Amino acid sequence: MADLTSLLAFRWSPRAFHPTAELAGDEAASLLEAARWAPSAGNVQPWRFALGRRDDETWKRILVSLTVADQHWARHAAALVVGAYTGADPERCGYDLGQSIAHLTVQATALGLHVHQIRGFDRAALAADLDLSPEIRPLVVTAVGRLGDPFVLPEELLRRETALRHRRPVHALLLC
Numbered sequence: 576m577a578d579l580t581s582l583l584a585f586r587w588s589p590r591a592f593h594p595t596a597e598l599a600g601d602e603a604a605s606l607l608e609a610a611r612w613a614p615s616a617g618n619v620q621p622w623r624f625a626l627g628r629r630d631d632e633t634w635k636r637i638l639v640s641l642t643v644a645d646q647h648w649a650r651h652a653a654a655l656v657v658g659a660y661t662g663a664d665p666e667r668c669g670y671d672l673g674q675s676i677a678h679l680t681v682q683a684t685a686l687g688l689h690v691h692q693i694r695g696f697d698r699a700a701l702a703a704d705l706d707l708s709p710e711i712r713p714l715v716v717t718a719v720g721r722l723g724d725p726f727v728l729p730e731e732l733l734r735r736e737t738a739l740r741h742r743r744p745v746h747a748l749l750l751c
């Protein structure tokens with residue numbers, strides 16, 4: 576395998592978050608700063624975020640919008656961040672939002688945090704609950720926190736948590 580910077584090599588998406596570790600204010604600021612400095616087409620910066628810290632009102636509203644299966648583990652995350660975009664072209668704006676979340680994820684790894692992105696949530700209900708204006712479209716929820724004990728997870732989640740991670744080999748990705 577070719578060399579990978581440790582910030583990418585150590586990144587993965589856990590379900591076992593530490594149930595009491597909190598996200599400090601400067602850590603939250605650092606994550607948003609990283610997201611803010613992502614590139615975007617025409618430097619439009621279509622990304623918008625809602626940040627909930629454990630047990631605050633925003634966090635609770637985000638948590639209940641998730642599928643029951645994802646709530647089960649995401650309830651231990653120190654923060655839940657909604658990634659939304661504004662703009663008429665979902666393909667362009669969604670691409671840019673994804674880049675900003677990737678930046679946030681790398682910064683999180685640098686801070687010793689882990690991130691698990693979630694697309695399984697009720698977008699309409701969350702937009703209403705957070706009182707978002709119609710041009711703001713939530714696309715992803717990002718759970719952020721410190722690693723917890725995987726052995727407190729139910730059997731199926733423990734199996735997934737400890738399973739080997741796979742990727743297609745590079746040669747299968749190259750079109751020509």
Ligand SMILES: Cc1cc2nc3c(=O)[nH]c(=O)nc-3n(C[C@H](O)[C@H](O)[C@H](O)COP(=O)(O)O)c2cc1C
Nearest residue numbers: 586587588589590645691692693694695696715740
């Ligand atoms: C946009 C996006 C949406 C995702 N949605 C979910 C989700 O709804 N539930 C979930 O458990 N994991 C979700 N994941 C996590 C992926 O399943 C995970 O990133 C993938 O299996 C690769 O594992 P790794 O991140 O540990 O390398 C999502 C990841 C991304 C990037």
